[in-house]
Amino acid sequence: MKEPPLPxxxxxxxxxxxxxxxxxxxxxxxxxxxxxxxxxxxxxxxGLSPQELARIDEVVATRRKVKRGTTLFRSGEAFESLFAxxxxxxxxxxxxxxxxxxxxxxxxxxxxxxxDGIVNDRHTCDAVALEDAEVCVMPFDRIGELAREVSALQHxxxxxxxxxxxxxxxxxxxxxxxxxxxxxxxxxxxLAQRLNARGFSGSELVLRMTREEIGSYLGxxxxxxxxxxxxxxxxxxxxxxxxxVRILNAAELQRxxxxxxxx
Amino acid sequence: MKEPPLPxxxxxxxxxxxxxxxxxxxxxxxxxxxxxxxxxxxxxxxGLSPQELARIDEVVATRRKVKRGTTLFRSGEAFESLFAxxxxxxxxxxxxxxxxxxxxxxxxxxxxxxxDGIVNDRHTCDAVALEDAEVCVMPFDRIGELAREVSALQHxxxxxxxxxxxxxxxxxxxxxxxxxxxxxxxxxxxLAQRLNARGFSGSELVLRMTREEIGSYLGxxxxxxxxxxxxxxxxxxxxxxxxxVRILNAAELQRxxxxxxxx
DNA sequence: CGCCGCATTGACGTTCGTCAAGTCTAGTGG
DNA sequence: CCACTAGACTTGACGAACGTCAATGCGGCG
Numbered sequence: 001m002k003e004p005p006l007p008x009x010x011x012x013x014x015x016x017x018x019x020x021x022x023x024x025x026x027x028x029x030x031x032x033x034x035x036x037x038x039x040x041x042x043x044x045x046x047g048l049s050p051q052e053l054a055r056i057d058e059v060v061a062t063r064r065k066v067k068r069g070t071t072l073f074r075s076g077e078a079f080e081s082l083f084a085x086x087x088x089x090x091x092x093x094x095x096x097x098x099x100x101x102x103x104x105x106x107x108x109x110x111x112x113x114x115x116d117g118i119v120n121d122r123h124t125c126d127a128v129a130l131e132d133a134e135v136c137v138m139p140f141d142r143i144g145e146l147a148r149e150v151s152a153l154q155h156x157x158x159x160x161x162x163x164x165x166x167x168x169x170x171x172x173x174x175x176x177x178x179x180x181x182x183x184x185x186x187x188x189x190x191l192a193q194r195l196n197a198r199g200f201s202g203s204e205l206v207l208r209m210t211r212e213e214i215g216s217y218l219g220x221x222x223x224x225x226x227x228x229x230x231x232x233x234x235x236x237x238x239x240x241x242x243x244x245v246r247i248l249n250a251a252e253l254q255r256x257x258x259x260x261x262x263x
Numbered sequence: 264m265k266e267p268p269l270p271x272x273x274x275x276x277x278x279x280x281x282x283x284x285x286x287x288x289x290x291x292x293x294x295x296x297x298x299x300x301x302x303x304x305x306x307x308x309x310g311l312s313p314q315e316l317a318r319i320d321e322v323v324a325t326r327r328k329v330k331r332g333t334t335l336f337r338s339g340e341a342f343e344s345l346f347a348x349x350x351x352x353x354x355x356x357x358x359x360x361x362x363x364x365x366x367x368x369x370x371x372x373x374x375x376x377x378x379d380g381i382v383n384d385r386h387t388c389d390a391v392a393l394e395d396a397e398v399c400v401m402p403f404d405r406i407g408e409l410a411r412e413v414s415a416l417q418h419x420x421x422x423x424x425x426x427x428x429x430x431x432x433x434x435x436x437x438x439x440x441x442x443x444x445x446x447x448x449x450x451x452x453x454l455a456q457r458l459n460a461r462g463f464s465g466s467e468l469v470l471r472m473t474r475e476e477i478g479s480y481l482g483x484x485x486x487x488x489x490x491x492x493x494x495x496x497x498x499x500x501x502x503x504x505x506x507x508v509r510i511l512n513a514a515e516l517q518r519x520x521x522x523x524x525x526x
Numbered sequence: 527c528g529c530c531g532c533a534t535t536g537a538c539g540t541t542c543g544t545c546a547a548g549t550c551t552a553g554t555g556g
Numbered sequence: 557c558c559a560c561t562a563g564a565c566t567t568g569a570c571g572a573a574c575g576t577c578a579a580t581g582c583g584g585c586g
Contacts, residue, residue: 493534
């Protein structure tokens, strides 16, 4: 799966995807260290002493490559480890007994997945790679041991879980009280902001997911997603070409998000 | 706020609300112990040694009474403690800049609130008592210290946070893919099941929240909540008299929840 | 006893889902 | 290199579900 370059009309070349390449190793899993990882400030606590950092290297047991379209874990599987995304892009989704399916989030480099598995020692959702990906495998019992010694790590784990709870509050607000345009505007801006925080363009993005997956996440049908994209494009807020989106008027998108639906 | 008895037609008197009364003390806050709390198995890890249990008593600094309609904490306030609900009933809600408001959950005895505040040392939602309530105040830094020594407590904290994440996944599924009847059926069954787990009737419940609050939680308008209740009553699934609800046909309600909306 | 907030119910309108064509694009194989 | 195909996306027409607005009922509390 090669990385499609931006369409020709794109401005000065801005990398659209992480270019984190270590010494390429062809194994499925490999040894690795946080201490020299350039995503460290995203997934590890800051202000650690070199000694502490060295100890935390022990937490990351291995890395694992996940091919696009395959699952990192699946609902019902035994929970053993959290995963820190090094490269690539995931979706997580829960499935009801009746076959219904809900995307609960999209995760990118530096983010942690698997937190749902802690409570019952079983994963309760699927994590699917939307592009070829690589994750750091962090056995949860080792995280626990180390957190007991390094209080900064303990607090970091708490913060990561709390952040996920707060994020989901935001999704509940979106699903519970926003209309289609507001949802999609919020979604695009959120993606752009997260990519921007990782050093990529805050205005050009390549969606890694289908319209249907966006719709599942936002509680709308794929046709409505498509129509709403088209409407934004007509209004000059964005350019859309398949999965390539360019934000032309972020301020107006933000206004749409914030506008009370009672109009 | 006295406890309204069940309507006369109710079967053998089943207590509808927790009757947890310790030595009544009229102070706003008071000293307390987990070791002899009858909600222990709900909010504390199981299988602790007496020594460990004694140490955990230290975590609970004080109790605090919260009058109906007042807030336990408010979005923006400094985060210092988690709260374990001893008696009473709360809602938590997030508010967007534009004044929109979303109920993110309803909490009852034995449940923990405040987890959202950990990530930024500030609360990010409001917790409002829907009836007079009493909570155990657990300073978070003391939880942290103790969790470093008592690994069962550490794991328990992780599990509580993970459980909240999983619960919110369920809410996202509900908001993202269910229709009004399915949402309300799921809501009623969930409430009944949680009350049942606390020793109350699993079929008679007194709603502590307004139709509008239910609607906010479920992503629908109060009129739709009311209409859907009426429809369930017409169909003989429940009896509704204001906030008193009696479940007549739980199996059919469950079928409604599980039915694929594509019909 | 009367008031006020909450709940119910009806009529109507909007938004979004459904169904159905049809188009585009990336990937495949000749 | 080009044709072919399958999956993803777009667009339109229509209808159902739910929101909106408004009137009325009910009950708890002062």
